[in-house]
Amino acid sequence: LLHPTTMAPPSVDNDRSIRGARRFALVVPAALIAPFALMALGLRAGSADIVIVSLLAAALFGLVLWRVWLLFVDVEEHRRTQDKLTRSIEQERRRTLENQQLLASLSERQLLTDRLSRIQRKISTRAPLQEVLDAITQGAADLVHADVAALRFIDEDDPGYMVIVSSVGIDEAVADEVRRSPLGRGVGGQAIVTNKLCIQDAYTGWDNAIPQFATGGLQTALATPVHLGAEPIGSLVVATHRADRRYSTAEQDALISFAEHVSIALNDARSVRAMNDALEQAVHQAMHDELTGLPNRACFYDRAEQALKAATRAGTATAVLLFDLDRFKEINDTLGHRYGDRVLCAIEPRLAPLLRASDTIARLGGDEFCVLLPDVAGLDDAMDVANRLTRALEEPLDVDGMTLVVEASCGVTVAPDHGTTADLLLQRSDIAMYAAKRSHQSVSAYEDDLDRNTPDRLALLGELRHAVLHEELVVHFQPQIDLATGEVEGAEALVRWQHPRRGLLAPDVFVPLAEDTGFIHQLTTWVLDASLAQMRRWMDEPAGSGIGPDFTVAVNLSTHSLLDDCFATEVSVALDRAGVPPERLALEITETTLMADPERATRVLTTLAERGVRFAIDDFGTGYSSLASLKDLPVHDLKIDKSFVAGMDDGSDDAVIVRSVIDLGHTLGLRTIAEGAETEEMLVRLADLGCDSAQGYAVARPMTACELVTWIQARTEAGAAVA
Structure with a gap:
């Protein structure tokens, strides 16, 4: 009954429990044997008292032993409970430590994510490059708790x-001394030359250390290369003064992430710089004449509008002087274009010394030059300048040993007396200039009676009003094709006048008259309604008609219509009345139309664009264009003027202009459409230059609606495509 294995408590695997059980097993037999030995002795002696005493002693010993056993069991149970509690506390402590480490890791990751997100926002919002680099350096220092951080680039x-381009924690006293170091020096230099992560845990005693940092007490340093493309061009370094500090794998990965963002920032800055350079070059080419280097028509309009606005605020006058070279065609035809070009290039050197720095000389095209005179005293002052300039042009010109005499006729207008827009001033200067030619004078100022409102023009205007009311006008359509696929993507609506006596009249006969008299708005409205009605008829025809679901019709807008506050509503009503989706209508506006009132034009364009109407800038490159506002307008297409396309031989000025317009359009996210493509060679050349679409006689002449459908069907059946 008292065998040690039966008396041992349950936790016999515990050393202390085993030892306790063994002691208990030795005591119990001795305690039990002693009373029974005494009782046996009493029986042998025949003494009842001894027997009784022995029995009592045995009972007493048994009771004591039972109590001792219970006490032992309680102690063991308490000890086991205490052991469990100790183990539980230790496990909880370990879990707490693990949670703290996990929390710290998550906190570091969150800090890394936050810092990198801030840097990415700076990059995406085109923050200054130095600001981005400083944010990266500071972020790296904060994340790894570095005392010093620096970003170096190869000089x-x-x-x-x-060279150090950004730093944190470098004492100002040594900043200039360490700003430039030999390539390969220090841990940052090693990261560049080895093109890998470098760690130095004993920087102070390192023989390749930068002395100023070593004497400053830096102990541990970490560096990773910075790349531009695949080549290392710098390094990002963090360091600490703590000798026991070691950078973890996570911190090394974080530093690499910061270095990668330096690369992203540099690549982005390089892309932006290249784009800006290309855009600046394209803008310069679009705004300047390549032969003479002078501002072109677009630049002239831009500067003229600025000068007119300033003059309005200041209450001063602005003059426009338009020059046309006499006998220039004779020089070109007789001596060749080389001599003609030399003459054109000689104009600016002769005029510039007689003008102020604030004045502008522009070549509008051909042999036409224009001078803008802001802040003049009045017409007499402008006439005096014009006379001095024409006399300077009359001086004999020596070209390769040949003496040439070139004279000029000049027309003068002054704002606000002769107009308040650049377009009107230039138009009236042109009238005055031709008056000078007719009168064989060098200079002529604009006068109202020089205008062309003759009785014949007034009679024609009356007939035009009658034509609108009695359906004498017809719309012809000139198709536009995609140069990449050859598909017909739309057509431009061109109005014709079926005059009862004079036959079919082209728009250049009556549209200028309508523009001069204000009747252009009614004419535009008629063309818009007629074009949309025809589009609806095409949409209702069977699928095999050839007019695809993406086919658009383009209608030209006048300045008067675009600046009419009710025009957007009129277009919306016309679309609803015809049942034509807005995206199938394209409205074409000229640069000068936008120039007339940019703010009002923008409002109208935005309203219609929000509904889905497309817009194209027509005759781009021949008029006013504010590129700063063009990129903000809801414009989809740039139409290259046919005058540039017509002269687009390899190496010519016009070819450069066409290429510049295409590049500019694509830079601004716009499609480009070339007008006046007269030959297959032109189409091929335009496609090579990256032009998106084209129209002209090489594609098809303007035709009636029925003829257009027949033409498209025949083209489709023949499988025609642009070469």
């Missing part, structure tokens, strides 16, 4: 050295 001017 572009001296590749044997590297």
Whole structure:
């Protein structure tokens, strides 16, 4: 009954429990044997008292032992409970430590994510590059708790050295001394030359250390290369003064992430710089004449509008002087274009010394030059300048040993007396200039009676009003094709006048008259309604008609219509009345139309664009264009003027202009459409230059609606495509 294995408590695997059980097993037999030995002794002696005493002693010993056993069991149970509690506390402590480590890791990751997100926002919002680099350096220092952080780049001017471009924690006293170091020096230099992550845990005693940092007490340093493309061009370094500090794998990965964002920022800055350079070059080409280097028509309009606005605010006058070279065609035809070009290039050197820095000389095209005179005293002052300039042009010109005499006729207008827009001033200067030619004078100022409102023009205007009311006008359509696929993507609506006596009249006969008299708005409205009605008829025809679901019709807008506050509503009503989706209508506006009142034009364009109507800038490159506002307008297409396309031989000025317009359009996210493509060679050339679409006689002449459908069907059946 008292065998040790039966008396041992349950936790026999515990050393202390085993030892306790063994002691208990030795005591119990001795305690039990003693009373029974005494009782046996009493029986042998025949003494009842001894027997009784022995029995009592045995009972007493048994009771004591039972109590001792219970006490032992309680102690063991308490000890086991205490052991469990100790183990539980230890497990909880370990879990708490693990949770703290996990929390710290998550906090570091969150900090890394937050810092990198801030840097990415700076990059995406085109923050200054130095600001981005400083944010990266500071972020790296904060994340790894570095005492010093620095971003170095290889010196572009001296590749044997590297330069600190951003730093944190470098004492100002040594900043200038360490700003430039030999390539390969220090842990940052090693990261560049080895093109890999570098760690130095004993920086102070390192023989390749930068002395100023070593004497400053830096102990541990970490660096990773920075790349531009695949080549290392710098390094990002963090360091600490703590000798026991070691950078973890997570911190090394974080530093690499920051270095990668330096690369992203540099690549983005390089892309932006290249784009800006290309855009600046394209803008310069679009705004300047390549032959003479002078501002072109677009630039002239831009500067003229600025000068007119300033004059309005200041209450001063602005003059426009338009020059046309006499006998220039004779020089070109007789001596060749080389001599003609030399004459054109000689104009600016003769005029510039007689003008102020604020004045502008522009070549409008051909042999036409224009001078803008802001802040003049009045017409007499402008006439005096014009006379001095024409006399300067009359001086003999020596070209390759040949003496040439070139004279000029000049027309003068002054704002606000002769007009308040650049377009009107230039138009009236042109009238005055031709008056000078007719009167054989060098200079003529604009006068109202020089205008062309003759009785014949007034009679024609009356007939035009009658034509609108009695359906004498017809719309012809000139198709536009995609140069990449050859598909017909739309057509431009061109109005014709079926005059009862004079036959079919082209728009250049009556549209200028309508523009001069204000009747252009009614004419535009008629063309819009007629074009939309025809589009609806095409949409209702069977699928095999050839007019696809993406086919658009383009209608030209006048300045008067675009600046009418009710025009957007009129277009919406016309679309609803015809049942034509807005995206199948394109409205074409000229640069000068936008120039007349940019703010009002923008409101109208935005209203219609929000509904889905497309817009194209017509005759781009021949008039006013404010590129700063063009990119903000809801414009989809740029139409290259046919005058540039017609002269688009390889190496010519016009070819450069066409290429510049295409590049500019694509830079601004716009499609480009070439007008006046007269030959297959032109189509091929335009496609090679990247032009998106084209129209002209090489594609098809303007035709009636029925003829257009027949033409498209025949083209489809023949499988025609642009070469």
